Amino acid sequence: MAWVSTNKDILSLLIALLAILVSLSTALINLRNLRTSSFIAIQKEMLHSEMQRGRLLVYRALATGDTPPRDSEEEYLMVRALAVFDQLGMLSRQGIVPRRWVLRFWHARLQLLKHGFGMEPDPSRPYILQGRPDLQYLIDRAERYQCADTCCAGGRRESRLRAPQRMRRGDQIGPADVEWSPAEGA
């Protein structure tokens, strides 16, 4: 007991430090849980069938040059899919979802978007091409993303980053076109 009373200041300091460490680790665990649940929530939205259809329309438009008619259901789906992709970029940029996870899951699709959003510049439809800085932020990082998995093996990454040889529906499909396939995923 004599030791305790002699060193009580040091003991108080140690207990205070321990309390700070426990609080800090609890805060870090809570932050990680919050980021995980935010990632799962946005992934659920991204993988909704409407979003998948919208993205497929974008990839197809990039590959073929065929764009949906103005005010069509397809145009609506494309714009909505791009808006949600932009939202994913914002959440990632703000650190609300881990950028590392976003790039790991989406890098291949983001690399396809390097070639645009499926539309030629059209001043009458600025809502499709303009005002997507957060999506552009993700695309820029996806271009530099290093991946050792099969999605990027055998020249697939380079093929995605290369500008697509545009072809119209009904054209003969050659091996080069198959390499750059919008069916890579949604």
Ligand SMILES: [Zn+2]
């Ligand atoms: Zn990859």
